Amino acid sequence: MLQINELKFNQDGLIPAIVMNAATKKVLMLAYMNAESLKISMEKELTCFWSRSRQELWLKGETSGNYQHIVSIKTDCDRDTLLISVVPDGPACHFGTESCFEGNVFESENRGEFSYQALFELIEGRKTNPKEGSYTTYLFDKGLDKILKKVGEESTEVIIAAKAEDKKETIYEIADLAYHVMVLMIEAGISLDDITKELASRHVIDHKVKQEKMTSDEN
Numbered sequence: 001m002l003q004i005n006e007l008k009f010n011q012d013g014l015i016p017a018i019v020m021n022a023a024t025k026k027v028l029m030l031a032y033m034n035a036e037s038l039k040i041s042m043e044k045e046l047t048c049f050w051s052r053s054r055q056e057l058w059l060k061g062e063t064s065g066n067y068q069h070i071v072s073i074k075t076d077c078d079r080d081t082l083l084i085s086v087v088p089d090g091p092a093c094h095f096g097t098e099s100c101f102e103g104n105v106f107e108s109e110n111r112g113e114f115s116y117q118a119l120f121e122l123i124e125g126r127k128t129n130p131k132e133g134s135y136t137t138y139l140f141d142k143g144l145d146k147i148l149k150k151v152g153e154e155s156t157e158v159i160i161a162a163k164a165e166d167k168k169e170t171i172y173e174i175a176d177l178a179y180h181v182m183v184l185m186i187e188a189g190i191s192l193d194d195i196t197k198e199l200a201s202r203h204v205i206d207h208k209v210k211q212e213k214m215t216s217d218e219n
Contacts, residue, residue, distance in 0.1 A: 002075065002079070004035055004038055004039060005035075006079060007038075007075060007079050007080070007082075008078065008079050008080040009034065009035065009080075010080075013034045013035065014032040014033065014034055014050060014052070015032065015033055015034075015038070015080060015081065015082055016030060016031075016032055016080075016081050016082065017030070017031050017032060017033045017047075017049065017081075017082040017083075017084055018030055018081065018082065018083050018084065019031065019047060019068060019084045019086055019092065020083060020084065020085050020086070021085075021086065021087075021088060021098075022071040022072075022085040022086055022087055023087070023192070023193070023196040024115060024116065024117045024192070025115075026098070026099055026115070026117060027099060027101055028068075028086070028088065028092035028093075028098070028099045028100065028101075029092045029093065029099065029100040029101075030100070031047075031049040031058075031060075032049060032050050032052060033048070033049055033050055033082065034050045036050075036057065037049055037050050037057050037058075038073075038082075040057070040059070041070060041073070041084075042070075042073070044059075045069060045070045046059060046060065046061070046067050046068060046069060046070065047059075047060040047061075047067075047068040047070060047084060047086060048060065060092075061089060061090075064090065064094075065089060065090060066088065066089050066090035066091055066092070067088075067089045068084075068086035068087070068088050068089070068092070069086055069087040069088075069089070070084060070085070070086055071085040071086060071087060072084070072085045073085075087196070087197070087200065088193075116192060117192060119179075119182065120182055120185075120186070120191075120192055123136055123179070123182050123183055123186055124186050126140065127140045127186055127187075136183065139180075139183050140183070140186075140187065143187075144187055144188075147180070147183055147184050147187055148184065150180045150183075151177070151180045151181060151184055154173065154176045154177040154180050155177060157173040157176065157177075158170065158173045158174055158177050160173075161173045
């Protein structure tokens with residue numbers, strides 16, 4: 001594990017810190033830290049930066065409530081930049097958007113980047129802005145019972161494909177199920193972050209159970 005004094009701060013005693021959503025891997029923001037703010041971040045497990053405009057320490061979320069809970073802090077090969085993975089409590093940008101990097105300058109038509117968040121937002125858009133002829137809009141129009149029926153049908157298809165030990169078909173059916181579950185989530189007002197936090201809490205509990213089991217086995 002590297003020590004703070006092994007990092008390379010610039011002439012102003014600062015080091016750039018790229019903040020990334022630990023679950024989605026989406027870049028949320030770029031800020032700067034000095035040795036003191038980095039130490040505070042590690043102690044509190046919350047991002048703390050140095051404000052270059054105000055010339056003071058800045059605990060992210062202290063006024064907005066949008067804290068960023070630190071999962072890990074890594075540095076690059078030159079040790080002059082930080083990559084911080086976080087679980088955010090809310091938007092990273094002061095404009096209220098999830099990420100500060102929302103303005104597209106260029107996007108390749110041939111190499112579109114897939115993410116669960118982008119798919120979720122696309123599905124969500126079919127509910128808030130219905131599109132004629134869209135299957136997703138059709139599901140939302142039909143309502144909860146229709147959506148639940150499709151989730152049940154797709155769950156059965158996954159079981160059938162898996163039981164047949166058909167990997168390709170199982171992958172296909174799991175993808176169908178994942179899509180319909182997202183439709184259900186949006187209909188029920190559940191976000192990807194809600195599921196991420198639930199899974200993260202179970203991981204911690206599972207780790208504790210394993211530790212307790214190991215201790216009891218040793219005794």
